[in-house]
Amino acid sequence: MRFIHTADIHLGAQPDAGPLYTAGRPRELWEAFERVLATCEDEQTDLLLIAGDLFHRQPLMRELKEADYLFSELTHTKVVLIAGNHDYIGKNSNYRRFQWSDNVYPLFGEKMQYADFPELDAAVYGLSYHRREITEPLFDQVRAAGVRRHEILLAHGGDDRHIPFNRQRLENSGFEYVALGHIHKPQILKKDRVIYAGALEPVDRNDTGRHGFIKGEVTEQGLRTSWDFCASREYVHLTVETGEEDTTGSVRSRIRELADEYGRQNIYKIILKGKRGRDTVFDAARMADAGNICEIVDETAPAYDFEELYGRYADTLLGRYIKRFRGCREGSVEYQALCEGVDALLGSGRRPPGA
């Protein structure tokens, strides 16, 4: 038996993907979804498991029709899905009235259900969100019922407000495989057993790293999984170290080089770190075209040697000012205040009247 495990596809989301790609990003999410289905068809995958949040919000009827049409085209694959916290089944949800194709098995109950696949000797368990938050640890008591040889659990959640669970209990719940959704970062909680597939495509600027889905195969030797990182783009957080000599132009060139190196197709958040010349102001607007940048965070500090300044100006206002900020952490609000004050003081120097 072969399956594909995906989650958090977030169809309908409109994520910020930088100036170049934001407009087309909602379409790209659909395209990624179609690529997964194409893989299912190509490889005649037996089961497609969608562990929640297929949609970013309550799906519209036409969106459901669209998705279902694509499912219906699969000649072999059977689809099992649950609703997550984003597309939870509210009282007005279209999930309640939608008629799915024959090969689609929604597990939309609030309580644990399973879809039975006798031809595969498999059963897929799952429950759906009927509200946006569920704080009860619903999975902690769940155990595979033993109705089939291969039993898989679809589970969405894992943080405090979305069905927190005990990892150990989940591992020992008797399921051959637990297909997790909700956390966007792909991660393996237990090798070949308990896995977050992660978001299919990154949908938030903090969804850094590679994204895709899990392929699984059950053979005589047991269950084996592998990643297919198929996402078309990545969010990349780039830290750019600056020095005293840097200017907006030089930093921009460096960002451009880095963006070339990491790929022009990606979406960048740039964090400027380090020192800058005392009278340098980095102009983020002028760096914006160095790549597809969704955000530039300037955390640089002016290149003051506070110890040296303190030694030189100990008894003066400047020294006393610096002393007040002793021990503050670089990057904190206090540190910012220290830099601003020192800058303002040194800039205020004036000759006395008559000199």
Add this chain to the structure above:
Amino acid sequence: MRCSEAAGGRPGREDGFMVITELYIRNFGKISDRHIYLRDGIQVVSGENEFGKTTMHAFIRAMLFGLERGRGRAAANDDFSRYEPWGSPGVYGGVMRFECGGRRFRLEREFARGARRGSLVCEDDGEELSIGDGDLEMLLGGLTAEVFDSTVSVGQLRAEPGRCLSDALTDYAVDYYETGGGAFNVADALQVLNDRRRTAERELRAEIEAAQEAQKDIRREIHYLERDAERLEQEYAQKERMPETPGGPEDRTRRGGAGMKRRAKAAAWVAMMCAGLAAAALCAVGIAGASAPVPAAAGGLSGLALSAAGLYLLVRDIRRRRSAGAEEKDVRLEGELAHIRAEYQDKAVRCGNLREQLEEWEKSGRQIRLEERCRALSVASEQLREAAQDTGRAMERRISGRMSEIFAAVTGGRYRSVEAGRAGKGFHITVWDGERRIPAENLSRGTLEQIYFSLRMAAAELLLEEPFPVILDDVFAFYDDKRLEAVLQWLGREKRQVILFTCHSREERILKNMY
């Protein structure tokens, strides 16, 4: 120009004491190729108006601390531009000889762009020292240009046009006290911080407004959707009541009574049941793992639900068919109603999604950073104000005694003391003549100059490690003869070189009578 010495030179000194012995100006401002020889003690450099005393004063500063061209707009009026040689394109610079710690040095500099260089040689042993490596700074005992400007290099007290001199003195003293030597300007620094905070606040406001605007757009869309939904509801109600079905009144009542919302809801549940059952193999299982569910029984339950739903639909259908005369029309109407229901449902879902979007709205990263910056700038202002007051109090403690001594000496005992410090709302300077406390605004220009002089000299003692030559640029113009004599006597007692630039002959005359 005349150059004279009044107080006789003292024997060579072995400590860090510094004496400037010669100025050779190659080209600097309007002066070119001129030697000025100086000795220890009070050295009077006098001449007519415009003989170049200010230029010489600036030359000394440039030799000690260099002269770099400023950047940007400031460059047009800075010292570099002001003293670029007039006329002949000779070497912009010169030589200064001085003694320090018992050794003689020769300091040479060129200021012109491209040709800028400086050399420092000990003339006793020919050792070449390095200005770049801080050798000169060390000889100067750490004296910086700022401290030079605010202590030993003294000019006349001046007020901006339209301001009275006592206010100028008070402002100066506040800064002097609260910055610990006058190298900084508290009010300017606070102003800069304040301006920056205002700019940041403006940007923050714009960011918040943009977010609010975007939220307003969403609210507007919600409003439109609600309006559309309402319209659909009315349309539905109207169509439902339409008398085109030739059924009896009983029939209309039945249908009218159903209402769209209720019917939509019922339909949704029925559909859900059906959808659930379309996946025929679906079974409900218990939550607790203890009692394993039996799939057959669960399937039976679902089957039951299916029958109930099917029954409802069936019965409804039959009743409708029976009651409708014109079936075709009825079917069309039912189609229209279904369409309205679907549209209504679509609007309702979109509305709900937009509401969620509003609820989940988060501050942008930029907003968070701007808020932080505003906070940092407030903290900076607050800390600067407090640090200034601390510094002021410390300065007051450290120099007020010495300042009063000098002031009493240079006023020939007319006043006993001078006090400066914060009292009530502002900073005040008062003098004490033994009977009355007189505020600065009631004092003559000469007396204000004497307070200023006392402040500078007291601070010089406090802030400088080694006695450094005092350079006085026309400082005594407003002193009467008696006080001029007093101040010269005080200076004569001080163990330091005094270079006194003046365009009067009074100083020389008095000094001659004194020695």
